Amino acid sequence: MLKLPSSLRMVSSVFLPSGFLPSALLLSVLIVLLVSGCGGGQGRYSPTGVIVQSIEGVAGDDFEGASATGLGDDEIYETVGSDVTGEPLAQQKLYFEYNSSKLSNEYKAIVQAHAEYLVRATDVKVVLEGHADERGTREYNLALAEDRANTIANILKAWGVRVERIRTVSYGEERPAELDHDENAWYYNRRVEIIYQ
């Protein structure tokens, strides 16, 4: 019988409180630990700022004494400014591919909507916060995140927003939206946040 080193003892104490394992099992435990690696968490967090589909009511036949009704779009979105009616403006987080600061086509209309709003609301200023996921070095991620913020800034400028009203700031990987260490968390951390002031 071998007494396990403390790191394995912590794991095995779940199964055998005394911390002893027959040596034949030890090898298989070691192999399992080596192979499993860090298990990433599943995406526990629901994304914020993503357009939610309105929920259709369920047919009365399926549920007795209950029926669901859909929610109107206007009721669930954050709105900014009094003259906003469209959905895109509510989306204030834009996401990026790994190691890229190129904006995907799916977001172009959203940025355009923000630009149009800004052109109209002349006393509003905007801060574009750039972020990156945790992979790679912190300093390179600081630069990559700024690149992302600049991408959005340039689109806004191209749509006529005056440069004095746009401020970009990069936080690199330092202010993650999601704390897990998996693809899901990384996706939600590769973002630019549009913040009105």
Place this chain on the structure above:
Amino acid sequence: MKHFSENFDGTHHSLKKILTRIRSALMSLGLISLICISSPASAVLTIEVTKGAATSIPIAVVPFGIGDLNITENRPDQVISSNLARSGHFEVLDKRDFLKQPHELSKVKYKNWRLLKAEALVIGTVTDLGDKGYEVKFRLLDVFREKQLAGQKFVVSASELRVVAHQISDIIYQKLIGRRGAFNTRIAYITVRGTQNNAQYLLRVADADGQNPRTILKSSQPIISPSWSPKGDKIAYVSFEDNRSTVYVQNLSSGDRKRVAQYPGINSAPTWSPKGDKLALTLSKDGNPEIYILDLSRTKLRRLTRNTSVDTEPAWSPDGDTIAFTSNRSGTPQIYQVAVSGGPAKRITFKGKYNAGATYSHDGKSMVLVTNQGKGFRVGLYSIENQTVVELTRTKQDESPTFAPNDDMIMYATQTGGRNVLAAVSPNGQVQQVIQLDNHSVREPAWSPFYRSP
């Protein structure tokens, strides 16, 4: 070795022997060993030796004769044993196997130590001198040739007991390994407590063994990229306390600090010139991240790179002539070099889609960096002569590698079990350690230069 077992409980002793044999067998096969070695002084630093050197010197460090002195936490032999074990070059023998514990040369019976397979022996004493402090004496003995290799006497105050043990460790290391020891050095690192809105970031400086951590900056916003001045008297770092990246230089002894760069955009990645009069850093004030050199006394700024791509993470060569840096001008981050006097940049890494965060070794012959060659972000060693990058680690999220001032060890940040921890690897990849320092998330280690007495 049957005659040694009579001193203690037989079962415990034989278990330890089995473990030691298995560990040696695993190490000699280069397999992973998960046996933890705790620092005897306190629980601040524990090292998990995941891989040991192929050859290490068996050394016996006998508990020093201390009489009635109550100095158990800082007893020199414990600090020395811990230091030597941590270097990866020594097999520190278990003191429970010592039949006798001599403190004087006259009491040493070399034959007994040869039976234990010790090649070197350390003995010593600590004597109370009253008002004058403590006298610490040690001798390093060659067991086979039965002669003294080093011996010295120090008079120190109580608060200097650990420092003198580090100095003794350095002497032992120099005598037996042939290179300068780096035990009397410090590390800076950042630790984070809490998450998100109630996070607290601490920039700390501790002895290289993790003891005596002191917080030099506390902030509710991130701190990154600590960088030691060549004399070890100042640290430059990047703080987000104003909700944007800003470079500060802080004097360690006074705590006074100076904001040296808060231009629009990014202000980051400070690194000192070998003379300590300039900082190379990254500024994006002129459109995108570029490398600049800031003359600290004249607060003069000189731009070194000029293009539309990201240029960041400058590293100053020890001879002062070259700056290595990261650029994505080829499409992905790679390492480039440019003369400090200015001129075109030359790409030096070609293997792998990601090479970044390079720093020079103190002898200028190599660089340590973060490389991703398809298996994850690992610590890589770049040989300037061979122009090749070798992966030193097998983990996936390594960053911020830093050389010890004697270049014999590389400390870096990594993740294990979802926690951010520090780890160490030797330049030949043979010695690998995970360092449990502080119970909180730890990152961004920076190893100090050699300590110079004021």
